[in-house]
Amino acid sequence: MPKVTIPPLPISGLFGLIKPAGPTSMSLLNNLQPLFSKSKLFIDPEKAEQSKDVKSRKRRKRGGDVKLGQGGTLDPIADGVMVLGVGKATKQLTQFLDCTKEYRTTCLLGCETDSYDSEGAKVRIAPWKHVTKEQVEKALPQFTGQIKQTPPIFSALKMDGKPLYEYARKGIPLPRPIEPRDVTVHSLEVVEWLGSNHSFSWPEKSLTQEEKKAAETALHGVDREISLQDKPESAAESTEEDNTPTAFVLRMRVSGGTYVRSIVHDLANTLGSAGHVVTLQRSSQGRFVIEPQEDSDHACIPWETFEKAFSEPGERDEDGWTEWERQVLQHIEVVQ
Template sequence: MPKVTAPPLPASGLFGLIKPSGPTCMSLLNRMQPLLSKSKLFVDPEKVEQAKNAPKSRKRRKRGGDVKLGQGGTLDPLADGVIVVGVGKATKQLTRFLDCTKEYRTTCLLGCETDSYDSEGAKVRIAPWKHVTKELVEEALSQFTGQIKQTPPIFSALKMDGKALYEYARKGIPLPRPIEARDVTVHSLELVEWLGSSHSYSWPDKSLSEDEKKAVEKALQGVNEGVSLKDKPETSTETNSSDVIPSAFVLRMRVSGGTYVRSIVHDLANTLGSAGHVVTLQRSRQGQFVLEPEGDDDRSCIPWEVFEKALSDSGEVDEDGWTEWERQVLQHIEVVQ
C-alpha cells in the first residue's frame, strides 16, 4: 500500500464524505463518532488506551465520544453526494460551507406536485405533462438563471410569527403575510438528459386528503385568493391511464448557498404549465470538495461504505499502525491547525 503522511497528532481537519440516499446526515455522523473517538488520528494515544480500559458507562456520551464532529450543511434523506465533515478545531470553519458554491444533479418527474416538492412527500395535485418537450424545458431555463428570488414551500420548518409554515398549512390557518422570497444566485442551469418515459420513477402513492388540501388552500389564500390545488388531469383518457409513464428529465446546476433545488424544479414545472417534483438529488460539489475533481484545488471525497465496513470490521493495520478507514481520511483530509 502507498505511504500516507500523518499530520501532527491528534489532528483537526475537514474532509468530504459521500452520503448515500436514505439515511440522514446526522445518523451517519453519529455512527462515525465512536470510530473517530477511539483513533489516535484524532485523540491523544493515552486517552485512547484509557478509553479502552475504562469500564463501560451506562450513560451514553454525546454522539458516542469526546471528539468534536460536525457537518457543513445537511442533505435531505432522499439526496446523496457530498457533505463536508469537520473534526476538532475544524468544526469552527464549517459555517463557510453554508454559503459556498454548490453543484447538484437532480431528476424532475412531471405531472405531479407534492407537499415536500420531492418523492418523499404526498401528492398535492396532478397536472398535464404530455405537452412538455425537451425544447420547452431548455427555453424555460433562462428564467431560473442568474440572480433570482425563491419562495420557500409552505411545507417547511421556516417560521412566521413564531409558528412553522407547515403548521399553518396543516391546520388551515391563513398566513399573516406572504412568505418572504429569498435572493439566490443560479450560476448555471442546464438540461443534461431528457428521459421522456424511459425510466422507472412513479408518483407517490401517498396523497393529501380533501380536508388536508382545503387546509393548505385556506392557508395560502390568506395572501393569494387565486390559489387552487384542484387536480387538472390530461384531457386524453389515454394519457391518464396507469400504464402511461410521465416524462422525466435531468438537470445540472451550480448555485449559491441557500438555494432550494426542489423549489427550482417545482417552479420550473409550473412555468411549463405542468407540475413536477424531485425524484433524485445529488450534490456533486460543496466548496472544494467534489465527487469528480477537475481543478488543482478540488478534493475528492470518502465513500460512506469505507466507514460502514470499519464499523463491522476494523480490519488489519498497516506497518504504520493505520487501519483502512484511517488511511482514507489521511489521504483526503484538509488539516486545520
C-alpha cells in the same frame, strides 16, 4: 497504497464524505463518532484515559470525545458531498453553508407534492405530455442568475412564530405573503432527457380533500387564485401507449441557501405542469467534489469505507493504520 505524510497527532481537519441516499446526515455522524473516538488520529490515548471529568463523561455517553460536525446537511433522499470537520476544524464549517454548490436532480412531471420531492404526499396532478425538452430548455433562463425563491408553505420556516406547515395543516390564512429569498443560480442545464424511459412513479400517499382545502385556505390569505385541485391529462392528450410521466435530469451550480426542490417545482409550473424531485445529488460543495477536475478540487471518501470498518476494521499496515484511517489521511485537509 502509496505512503502518506503523517501530521502531528492528534489531528484536526476537514474532509468530504460521499453520503448515500437513505440515512439522515446526523445518523451518519452518530455512527462515525465512536469510530473516530477510538482512533489515535484524532485523540491522544493517554489523555483520553486520564480524562475523568463530568464534561468528558457526558461526551462519551453521546459516542466519544472527538468533536465532529458537518458543513450543511443533506436530506435522506439526497446523496453526494457532505463536508465534515473534526476537532478544531469544526469552527471552519460555516464557510460551506454559503459556498457554491453543484447538484444533479431528476424532475418527474405531472405531480406536485407537499415536500416538493418524492418523500411527500401528492398535492395535485397536472398534464405533462405537452412538455418537450426544447420547452424546458427555453424556460431555464428564467431560473438562472440572481433570482428570488419563495419557500413552500409546507416548510418549517416560521411566520409570526408559527411554522408555515402549521398554517397549511390547520387552514389558518397566512397573515402576509411568504417572503422570497435572493439566491444565485450560476448555471442550469438539462443533462439527460429520460422521457418515459425510467422506473420513477408518483407517491402513493395523497393529501385528503380536507387537507387540500386547509392548505388553500391558508394560501388564500395572500392569493385568492390558488387552487390545489387535480387537472389530469385530457382524453384527447392521453394515449394508451404510454402513461408514464416524463422525467429529465438537471445540473445546476447555485449559491448557498438555494432550494433545488423549489427550482424544480417552479420550473414545472412555468411549463404548465407540476413536478417534484425524485433524485438529488450534491456533486460538489466548495472545493470538495465527487469527481475532481482541477488541481484545487478535493476528492471525497465513500461512506462504504467507514461502513465496512464498523464490522470489520481490517488489518493494520506497517505504520499501524487501518484502511479507513489511511483514506482519511489521504483526503483530510489538516487545520492547525
